[in-house]
Amino acid sequence: MNLSDLLKAAQEIPALIAEMPDAELRELSKAVMAATGNRRFVPSPGPQTMAQLSTAEIIGYGGAAGSGKTYLSVGLAEEHLHSIIFRREASQADGIVKESKLMYAGSTRWVGGHENMHTWPDGRTLKIAGMQLADDWMKSAGRERDLMVFDEGAEFLEAQVSSIMAWNRGPKGQRCRMLFPMNPPRSSDGAWVRKWWAPWIDPAYPVPAESGEIRWVCMVANPEGSVDMHWQDGPGQYDIGGEMYTARSMTFVRASLADNPYRDTPEYRARLQSLPEPLRSQVLYGDFAAGTEDVEWQVIPSSWVRQAQARWVPHPPVGIPMCAIGVDCALGGKDKAVTARRHDGWFAKLDSVDGRKIKHGAELGGHVMSLRTGNARIIVDAGGGWGADCHAHLARNQLPVESYHGIKPSMARTREGLHGFFNTRSQAIWQFREALDPNQPGGSRIMLPPGATLAADLCAPRYDEVKGQIRVESKVDVCARLKRSTDEGDAVVMCWHVGAKMADSYHKWQGDKALPTSTGTRSLSARIRGRK
Numbered sequence: 118m119n120l121s122d123l124l125k126a127a128q129e130i131p132a133l134i135a136e137m138p139d140a141e142l143r144e145l146s147k148a149v150m151a152a153t154g155n156r157r158f159v160p161s162p163g164p165q166t167m168a169q170l171s172t173a174e175i176i177g178y179g180g181a182a183g184s185g186k187t188y189l190s191v192g193l194a195e196e197h198l199h200s201i202i203f204r205r206e207a208s209q210a211d212g213i214v215k216e217s218k219l220m221y222a223g224s225t226r227w228v229g230g231h232e233n234m235h236t237w238p239d240g241r242t243l244k245i246a247g248m249q250l251a252d253d254w255m256k257s258a259g260r261e262r263d264l265m266v267f268d269e270g271a272e273f274l275e276a277q278v279s280s281i282m283a284w285n286r287g288p289k290g291q292r293c294r295m296l297f298p299m300n301p302p303r304s305s306d307g308a309w310v311r312k313w314w315a316p317w318i319d320p321a322y323p324v325p326a327e328s329g330e331i332r333w334v335c336m337v338a339n340p341e342g343s344v345d346m347h348w349q350d351g352p353g354q355y356d357i358g359g360e361m362y363t364a365r366s367m368t369f370v371r372a373s374l375a376d377n378p379y380r381d382t383p384e385y386r387a388r389l390q391s392l393p394e395p396l397r398s399q400v401l402y403g404d405f406a407a408g409t410e411d412v413e414w415q416v417i418p419s420s421w422v423r424q425a426q427a428r429w430v431p432h433p434p435v436g437i438p439m440c441a442i443g444v445d446c447a448l449g450g451k452d453k454a455v456t457a458r459r460h461d462g463w464f465a466k467l468d469s470v471d472g473r474k475i476k477h478g479a480e481l482g483g484h485v486m487s488l489r490t491g492n493a494r495i496i497v498d499a500g501g502g503w504g505a506d507c508h509a510h511l512a513r514n515q516l517p518v519e520s521y522h523g524i525k526p527s528m529a530r531t532r533e534g535l536h537g538f539f540n541t542r543s544q545a546i547w548q549f550r551e552a553l554d555p556n557q558p559g560g561s562r563i564m565l566p567p568g569a570t571l572a573a574d575l576c577a578p579r580y581d582e583v584k585g586q587i588r589v590e591s592k593v594d595v596c597a598r599l600k601r602s603t604d605e606g607d608a609v610v611m612c613w614h615v616g617a618k619m620a621d622s623y624h625k626w627q628g629d630k631a632l633p634t635s636t637g638t639r640s641l642s643a644r645i646r647g648r649k
Contacts, residue, residue, distance in 0.1 A: 271300065
């Protein structure tokens with residue numbers, strides 16, 4: 118019997134118990150107590166039991182508030198040698214400390230203060246720790262933990278999790294796992310969870326997974342801390358980019374307030390129902406598609422990016438050529454060289470190459486040439502000096518290429534003409550924000566490829582207004598805050614910054630004989646001419 122069948126059978130148990138004679142019920146009660154009497158934690162039927170019994174190495178759990186996340190986190194420590202429960206801020210761990218003391222009262226020795234640790238007589242341990250700053254994971258590095266719990270997982274940075282997970286290990290024969298009890302992310306910092314658990318929580322994922330279903334993935338960590346998820350058909354080793362990776366098992370178990378009889382009270386449910394949207398949908402229903410809470414002074418609203426990704430289709434519009442290519446360079450470094458290609462408002466899936474595999478700029482330039490079609494203009498990020506050789510190679514081949522220097526002054530103004538820009542980077546990012554604005558006449562025509570990393574990159578920059586100028590924070594400051602490079606977002610912004618656009622430049626490609634045409638495209642051009 119598999120796990121799904123076992124859980125379905127378990128759901129029938131209450132009805133069977135209700136029909137039992139008193140004598141048989143007393144015998145059953147004795148048997149249950151004999152089997153579980155020495156345990157401090159027995160999961161509730163349903164999602165808690167599913168999560169405890171799951172054989173997956175990496176388990177996401179919850180979605181909704183009040184679904185028993187804390188008790189599951191604390192209770193699983195009974196099955197492990199050395200456990201640790203992280204909260205993003207140590208001050209937020211008070212509830213975990215309180216519940217763990219109640220659960221293990223009389224069976225462990227508790228040391229509070231800096232340690233915050235339970236110790237069993239047989240040497241097993243459970244530590245409760247904070248991980249507030251980006252580099253705080255280093256405080257726990259080097260210590261084997263066969264159970265790692267990231268309580269409210271969507272509050273952590275991806276780099277924190279990917280950096281510490283190497284120490285999720287134990288002696289031979291000991292079960293090792295990572296548990297991520299979580300609600301949907303409420304800021305762009307937690308957008309990575311939508312990428313890690315896409316088969317379970319992304320409604321647009323092509324082959325969705327059911328709650329508790331196990332999938333296999335090769336996790337390729339990048340030097341800056343982000344992780345590329347390569348989903349596989351099953352366990353084993355797989356060749357990815359010339360290197361062998363072992364697939365890891367993952368699952369996500371959805372749980373709601375209704376699954377936790379100890380918390381599902383009319384009073385608590387009423388409090389959740391009274392919350393404003395989108396927070397209400399996030400915590401009451403565990404809706405990962407509900408809007409995230411943008412940080413103050415965030416340049417591009419998260420909902421605008423999600424809408425642009427929801428509009429995306431796999432192929433460019435008929436009759437619209439490739440207009441521009443944006444190249445965020447990396448040569449021999451730890452970052453990726455990312456190329457964005459644009460057909461008016463439609464962006465192709467991003468092309469990404471490990472910077473460590475690129476030996477010189479001419480090699481990257483040749484790669485960009487292989488991706489280019491039509492008369493697309495190319496813009497190369499030369500701000501850090503990495504793109505100079507790539508730019509030179511493209512120029513030698515007489516291609517329309519220009520350098521992007523984000524720090525250069527800008528004479529442009531915002532769409533309303535009320536503000537200027539501190540520099541070219543501020544102009545490029547703000548004008549892409551304007552293009553994404555769904556409230557402009559006719560709405561936004563931007564169609565972005567799906568991807569949590571791209572969404573997080575675009576939503577990361579913040580801005581202020583100084584003496585009538587929009588000033589977007591520097592890439593150096595953004596990367597320092599995220600502990601990774603925003604290569605994907607930068608390539609897309611640069612790609613929009615140059616090249617023909619439907620609104621004002623349709624004539625630049627209208628006469629291209631090699632392009633297919635359609636009635637829809639011709640009528641669109643007629644409408645544009647009519648507006649002019």
